[in-house]
Amino acid sequence: MNLAFRDMRHKLGRFVVTWLGLSLLLGVVVTMAGIYRGMIADALALPVSIDADLWVVQGGTNGPFAEISRMPGATREMIARIHGIVMAGAVTFQPVQIDHAGRRLKLEVVGFEPGRPGGPVNLTAGRGITRSHYELIADRKTGFAVGDRLELGRDVYTVVGLTQGSVTASADPVVYMTLQDAQDLQFDLSPPEARRETARGAERADTDIVNAVVARISPNIPVEAVAADVRRWKHLSVLSEAEQEAILTSVVIEHARHQLGLFMGVLTVVSAVIIALIIYTLTMDKLREIATLKLIGASDRTIIGLIVQQALLMGVVGFAVGTALVWSAKDRFPRRVVLESTDLGILFGVVVVVCLLATALAVRVAVRVDPARALAG
């Protein structure tokens, strides 16, 4: 005879309301974990979509995502000639903000050389860039459709293809255009500024600047050997794919990770306090029943079991419902929410431990109940 279950069934309305509240609270904890995983996935999305074995960046920097990296465009030719490199491409990265179709959009513009590494690997609609200018490929998250036209800088671009999953660490969608267009967008002066510079006799600045050169290595050559060759040039730094990912996950989203960790910790403590208060209140409401149970011969183990089972059932059901709620709503969140079974397993373990700890006060009260209380009027 399971006393915990019978008591919960008897006070079902009260438990349902408690479950609902707890589900929402634990759902927020699950969401935090999901947002954290989503941030990692977003941070890695761009380098993963570029699919490079090596990232060559400005010497002494961890660019181009963690800090600024600027190199001459000719670096690509230099890198491409190194033994073991199958293909190299120059890329630029530039955040822009535009107003389009009545909404403000923050985009990451990636300039790449079509036919070389740096562009989107998979297209979900449309075609790749075939013209030298004024075409772009957009991530679906932008909301653009093939054929849409948008104004960037002083030019109008046509969306010719769509890709998916290309976002920055801050979840801004990516648009790809030719390297030449991206450099113009980034460095070209407006006509009045250009006229003024010409009037004062300044030479036209070189705009063939890139942020990184990405390279694919022959499968027969160790990546580290090629990286060592690149490192001989002191004005360049080189990062493997794994190093780039490590920088993105550890450095770029470090603060966000701490913030989310803090929120999760606080919410877990709040959950523990709420479960403890609920269990304590339920136990205080049952003191006479507990006294009666003791008087008729129930052991402390039976009574502790009643309390602990209720706490566990509350936590487990709250966690399950909370997770189900987040699962069903995760695609509507403004940020990507990625629920991983390992994270859910760890959180479940934490919830179970928290529930057990939360019963401590109630168990202490219950085992001290005097059976004589049942005889009191």
Place this chain on the structure above:
Amino acid sequence: MQGPTFMNALIELRDISKHFGEGETRVDALREVTLSVGAGEVVGLLGPSGSGKSTLLNVIGCIVEPNKGSMNLDGEVVYANQWLRRDLRRLRLEKIGFIFQFHNLLPFLDSTDNVALVLHLAGYPKADARRRAMDLIEYLQVGHRRHAMPAHLSGGEAQRVAIARALANRPRIILADEPTAALDSERAGIVMDLLRKLAAEQQAAIIAVTHDEKIIGRFDRIFRLRDGRLES
């Protein structure tokens, strides 16, 4: 330790004393109480408020430890200036049935499960426990309410279910605290008749604390307590 020798009694108390507090705040709840109740006997415990009735019931129920004296329950020396049995919970479960003034049925169990719970705690198989619980409920004429929750039982019905619970484990000793206080005269009479019948059939010793004048005539003997002393 060798306890005092008692003959032909289920409840034997000798020189039992109990006080609460010390010094100026000391209250002597029981003073050298000696009594015995035999098998099949139904005795009443009377006395004004504060006379020590509840303390005496708690001592016999192994809930409160006396300060001195000897106590023998169902042939077993339980107390002789100290508890001689460590597992008083098991003793209560096996030998003592309790009937309360306000029935104290667990509100989250139906009538049958309230009775079966005692058997479940004693380790009976589930099916056997439910069968005996239902038999008892039928015996106490509340079979038609066997699936009712306590909140839906009348006072008389609830008290009969509570009596069924007290009898479930076939205890030799039944302690009743104001068993008829919440009932009208007719139902009080029915409950007392029932207790007398049970005492006779099961050869149990029943002690009932009461203030209820309308049932005083239904006891085999009356013990009166005043200021912690037994008067007769």
